[in-house]
Amino acid sequence: MSTPTPGTTTATIRAIVFDWSGVLTESPLSGLRRYSAELGLPETALHRFVRGDQEFAKVERGELSVRDFLKGVCVRVHEEHGVDVEIRRLGAAMADTRTLRQPMLELVAELSGRYTLAVLTNNVAENRDHLASTLPLDHFDFILNSADVGVRKPDPLIYRELLRRLGCDGSEVVYIDDFAENLPPAADLGMATIEFTDPDELRARLAELGI
Incomplete structure (x- = not known):
């Protein structure tokens, strides 16, 4: 358009x-979709944390480090889905596209x-x-x-x-x-x-x- x-x-x-x-x-979302599939999670389970997420908005404004954001995502995913997310693998999924x-x-x-x-x-x-x-x-x-x-x-x-x-x-x-x-x-x-x-x-x- x-x-x-x-x-x-x-x-x-x-x-x-x-x-x-x-x-x-x-x-920027395809790597997170692939990692979600590897974890047996819905396709949007991970990429929703980088699109429209207020914590990620803080990262993009320079108010929060990437590492602290990733640690928070690991905690939130475990709380919501009971699945352990490896922080290095999550970071790689965000970067691989x-x-x-x-x-x-x-x-x-x-x-x-x-x-x-x-x-x-x-x-x-x-x-x-x-x-x-x-x-x-x-x-x-x-x-x-x-x-x-x-x-x-x-x-x-x-x-x-x-x-x-x-x-x-x-x-x-x-x-x-x-x-x-x-x-x-x-x-x-x-x-x-x-x-x-x-x-x-x-x-x-x-x-x-x-x-």
């Missing part, structure tokens, strides 16, 4: 902003130099070095990590900070995210928004915007 801002023309687009996990990388999508890397390379490119990610402080070492930073102007600014999507404040760093008006920006709930605050600031499903569909939506 793409939502061009009313009155926006292709000539005004100056910047394209990507979510990281689930857009530039594979789904951080592989970048090759078609997205190709798209980023094509757009680089024509548009300002940035990453806006709800992420954790512990991933800061991983992001810097994995992403092709020569193509991106900056990475805006929720843990570094103490506010996370969909809080409007992080989108305002994004525009400040870009030096753009909302109407000059396209924002791409795989979580639909993260798009409305960007659209409210005038950005064209695209809900990511796969790289080919994204190319089609960008083409509709003249990109």
Whole structure:
């Protein structure tokens, strides 16, 4: 789904902003689903702790360490399901989908130099070095990590900070995210928004915007 801002023309687009996990990388939830299956738990038993969970929101705002969060999940899963979760295996399940999508890397390379490119990610402080070492930073102007600014999507404040760093008006920006709930605050600031499903569909939506 793409939502061009009313009155926006292709000539005004100056910047394209990507979510990281689930857009530039594979789904952030698939590893947790697999581990849930290994434990004999419902598919959503583990990944619900990282989507819409208030404790994980603290991690993404830099208020709680990943290790303390994982310890808490182990306790909560045992209380709810009577199943022992291995903390290292849980951490690995959260991290094993951080592989970048090759078609997205190709798209980023094509757009680089024509548009300002940035990453806006709800992420954790512990991933800061991983992001810097994995992403092709020569193509991106900056990475805006929720843990570094103490506010996370969909809080409007992080989108305002994004525009400040870009030096753009909302109407000059396209924002791409795989979580639909993260798009409305960007659209409210005038950005064209695209809900990511796969790289080919994204190319089609960008083409509709003249990109």
